[in-house]
Amino acid sequence: MLTFLKNRDLIFRKIKSIDEMEGSPGFKVTYADYVQEVISSPSLEDSSFDGRDKNTFFALVCYNTRQNFDYLISRWETLKGFQHLTIYFINPFTEGENKWIIRPYNHALIADAESFQTGLQSMFSMVEPVREQDLKRTKD
Numbered sequence: 001m002l003t004f005l006k007n008r009d010l011i012f013r014k015i016k017s018i019d020e021m022e023g024s025p026g027f028k029v030t031y032a033d034y035v036q037e038v039i040s041s042p043s044l045e046d047s048s049f050d051g052r053d054k055n056t057f058f059a060l061v062c063y064n065t066r067q068n069f070d071y072l073i074s075r076w077e078t079l080k081g082f083q084h085l086t087i088y089f090i091n092p093f094t095e096g097e098n099k100w101i102i103r104p105y106n107h108a109l110i111a112d113a114e115s116f117q118t119g120l121q122s123m124f125s126m127v128e129p130v131r132e133q134d135l136k137r138t139k140d
Contacts, residue, residue, distance in 0.1 A: 001038060001061050001088065004099075005029060036084075042135075044071040044087070049078060057084040063130040064089040064100070072102070073117060080108035089127065093134040097127050 002018065009015045014032045021028055026039035036057040041047050044062050052058070062068050068089060072079065079085060083105045090099045100123045111119055 001040065001090075002027070005038070034084075044068045044075075049075075049082070052082070054082050055084065058082075059086040059088060061088045061090060063135075064091045064124065064127045065130050069120070069124045072104075073120065076104065076108075076116075080104040089124070091127050091130050091134075093130060094128045100124065100127050 016030045019028050029036045038059045040061040
């Protein structure tokens with residue numbers, strides 16, 4: 001994730017610093033005009049949205065699994081209320097496309113309410129889902 005953010009910033013040159021967050025599986029990225037928390041969690045269900053300020057800049061990095069996709073759909077009404085939330089669904093084990101990115105607030109502004117789930121399903125299917133055997137391989 002760090003490599004991705006740094007490479008993306010090669011054009012914009014807005015990153016001022018990247019610091020680890022104590023007691024959290026993530027880091028803080030200080031840009032020229034805001035600070036973003038980037039939190040890594042295999043499962044979106046493990047990410048706490050309760051009590052989080054809806055105007056803070058934060059990103060979640062999770063595996064591209066059916067479980068995480070279903071959680072996104074089931075919590076859509078809550079997630080689209082976070083104006084600066086970015087979710088990265090990744091599969092680091094695939095040879096093909098390895099990520100898709102969603103900003104629920106922005107997506108809700110431009111997506112047709114009747115077809116948003118179909119659109120999200122299309123984005124999800126562009127990246128191969130992470131399989132159980134891939135996860136077991138990383139633990140061994």
